Amino acid sequence: MKRCSLLLAVLLLIGSAAFTACNREDGLEIDTSKTQLYVSNYTGGYGNEWLTSAVDRFQQKYAETEFEAGSGKKGVQVVVLDGKETGTVVFNTMRASSAEVFFTEGVYASDFVNAGLVADITDIVTEDLTMYGESGSIEDKLTDAQKDYFGMVENGQTHYYMVPHYQSFRGLVYDVDLFDEEKLFIAKNGAPSETLQTGGTFSGTYVFTNEAGDRSAGPDKLYGTSDDGLPATYEEFYALADKMGSKGITPVSYAGSVQVYYDDFLTALEADDAGLNDMMANYTFSGTVDSIVDISTVKSDGTYQLADPVEMNNRNGYLMARLEGKYNALKFTERLVTGGKYGPYFSTDCFSSVSHIENQNNFLYGRFGGDKHIGMIVEGCFWENEADPTFRSMANRYGAEAGRYERRFAIMPYPKATLDKVGEPLTLVDSLMSAGFIKAGLAEEKTELAKLFLQFLNTDESLREFNVLTGAPKSLEYELTDADKDQLSYFGNSLIELRNAENVDIVYPCSSNSIYRSNPANFFSSTEWNGISEGVPYSDPQKLMNDKDKSAYDMFLGISNRVTQASWNNSYSNFF
Template structure:
């Protein structure tokens, strides 16, 4: 087991923090071990190194290559996908963009999509998006397969965003990624941690459960989970005091994880339309919090028009306060990993390793919940594999029972479907600097990734969804419990994306979506970046932190930060 523990606690401190918040650092050797077949045409595929990795591309590789095995490309016959991973596939792709990159189809994370499209890094793929999926770009013919278009699988907001540059498409969304609370279903089942309809804990596995945070008993997958903040804290108290486990764990080295969780909580509190104001800055802020009474209850003011020039008004948005209040309850009651929740030596990947391993390693304290992205299992696949080798199939990622918890509500009056905030910048595109002779095969591959068959393969491989419309069919049964819950949320939640074609979002992409930039607060003359650290180290309350954000984001600071809006 010593080798395994070294892996778990190796960390990734050398990675850029902005990418580390959204992805890990696992990956395979560039191009794998397959030699170049000089008789075939090579199509070079680039995948961001970390997070979801490239396993899903390898899962599609053979079928796609077989499809064109008998096709001649000049003096070549057939196509060979050459797959590599790199941390360069993010942001603005460096100062020179994609011009010096050999990869021809790229799947990026955290990309400045519209900026790069306007700069000329991405090829126009409008025909890929709008032609039927049974159109063959290589053979220039229409077959008998799926006749839908990729565009028909996008929602209207996605169509507007991805066609914002001259009405043309230059990229497609690839991953429905979001920050949340992963939970160990085995801990919940083994210890009767689900709630009964009367608010008590269930007495056994067959006991009736409450309707869960969505308030709908027919959606059985969330039944029994805490409905309100109050129930959540009751759950945490039982886990801490009775079970001697850690209720909620996170990587102390990356407080960004907690800040991104706050954004997700904010979205669930205010709903999709109000949350989207933080990205398009065009609408009306409803029920802004203007002050607190002597008992600490928020006081609400009149609705406020929002534009890019008055974005500072969004720091009165109630969801920000209720998100801070949720974290405050966890911190002030010690419902987190107190020993290393602020330690720079304990990374988010260390936390993932403990979350998986503590069931078997009695030297570790088991945690019931983990603050992480829904992609966390892909990052921890090596840990799962090591335990499977030692314990057998029951320890595999497929058979261990984890899920993503729909958030509890601030009050029982708010019960309803979850509002899911998904990240921007997880995109697939064709490098505009591709050789002309490869454009058609590149379009064919990108198109293939959005067929129903390939979408199902992607989800079975990664256990998360693409942010487009598709039906898992019988493939749903192949998913782990974590994957099934991601699909359940995909189909039932209200969704809001950080992606907006607004001028402020295009010109200040990172500042608008990167959580630490959004939670700065000045309290007592000191400016804090991370609410979690301010609460743990300085005892700052949710109320004071919330009011401090308004103190920091004055109209003058806002206008100086966002000049070209």
């Protein structure tokens, strides 16, 4: 009996040693002399490089710290797991996941908090970051809208359970070099918006030029800024698209397999037309809104009248489905579908199974031997980092001039629907609803370690490093140094210039409103554009315009048919 017990003990010891040696996460051997912290990162277009670099710095900083009292372990080993899921999937699998810290997108904070899935991190969000040489807190880096959304008021006290992660604006990414080579910039006095300038004229014929020529003021109505030569209005955009068509260039493309890219773009167009105040009422259901369409006046020829200014509240929230910006965004889309004298402005890829990677490749290879020349693609801030493998491949094949840091791309500021709106602020939408958070229910020592790590990743140094390594901004307030900017591509620098410009407002599409908090998915872009046409529910109106010859008029009424006063009362009457 003793012999059997001894043999069993030896086998258990061997098995334990073998398990320690072979226990790996994503190919990483576990170091049992350190405390492990498991982190799930949704790589998406942003990758893991930013996290790997931050992890290295964190592990070095706390190499001699004991996180498990009396364990004899020193230091921390951060194990990065391959987070392939977002939003609802993370919500449904979080309890079973081995991850303790999460970075992902499509997150509705109130759902996670109400389900008891996330830990309270108020202390690390509100305390000053003096240990990192900063005088303020993470909370100080949040916008008012972010504080309103992420700050959960409980018994009169504000609690934080998440912090915003990366920032992405959906827009038209254009090839600056192509515009220069093909003379696609609008010349000074070469478009109707130039008549808004003192002494400005327009002969009635559009004139285009290259980068070195005298260019129009663009949508900001100011000369000498980055949007010079870009279309100031929808009509000027159509003229640019026709100019492209005359040169065999497809004006606009996006990935047909991910229609939500264009849904986000529709919301971006809506926001820029509505402005910050009216757009935020989509989520707050408060304030005075003066751009609601009187639905009874809408005619099939596109004409309509605005209703008198409305004081929004939970009871009349259905009126936000009639925002003028929605109609104008749909009108813009209808014109992209129908096109001009050289055909549709949309690429056929927009309504096929083409992936976002294939669409990026078609765009990038166009000037380097590709079969397609594309002027603009609908994308987000992350696209260039996501396309990095393609850039590397092209640089190897065609030389450095085809690489990421030699080529020039930028997001085009949205043209205005009408001439009278030129010069109004550019309004952007931070569209991906990304966040960093910690799983609830961890051991106290592990929770404290996780909070220390999450706080570390929101120091100015870490925010700047993320921006430099991904080329895309974080969704907090911080400043890049000149040395940081020197490491960015043309596109990366254009993003920073865009988000920091004085005449720019940023919509964070969420709020603490009770209706929004209880049903956030109902107000996300992938739902916002759903409607009912001829009694049949639909999504992705751009597809119906293309496939079924539906008009902006049809689609706008379709949204109003879905969000009626009766349906609103049926869904939300318990909130008023």
